[in-house]
Amino acid sequence: MRHLLNLLISIYAVLVGLLYTLVIVISVIPFFLIHDYVITFFEWLIFSRLPEPKFIPAPEIEYYCGPFYAPYFIKKWMSKHHNMSCKLHDEGYNSQPTSRLEIDKLFLSNMLETVKQGKGTKFGAYSMYYLVRYVVGWPSWYLIKGYKALGGKLKSK
Incomplete structure (x- = not known):
């Protein structure tokens, strides 16, 4: 009887572990399938309010190569x-x-x-x-x- 109880507890633990794994997989896989769309949506939400891009010339300086903070x-x-x-x-x-x-x-x-x-x-x-x-x-x-x-x-x- 004791072995049967231990067997049932072990089966229960495995089933609970599989269930948790299944829940995690079901909740994570859709995110990986749609994460590009989610990111695109948030970029649209944030940057769609910006005006249309206009050409902005670089300031007239002698040397353009390198970051602005370079010597x-x-x-x-x-x-x-x-x-x-x-x-x-x-x-x-x-x-x-x-x-x-x-x-x-x-x-x-x-x-x-x-x-x-x-x-x-x-x-x-x-x-x-x-x-x-x-x-x-x-x-x-x-x-x-x-x-x-x-x-x-x-x-x-």
């Missing part, structure tokens, strides 16, 4: 071959007419065109793209997006 000599060195590509990239970040990925791809394309004209190297272009895409670009993108969402206006000097 002058670093910006000068980075701008040696790709200053115009960096200027167009800054204008894309300021205006945000499309996704950050598309603007960064255009930036890489412009730098590779500059390399074809004999200025700079592919290694330098891909290195700058990597820095912009994965290291210093995202804070600038979201600072500008947040600044605009709070009603701030970007303008050139």
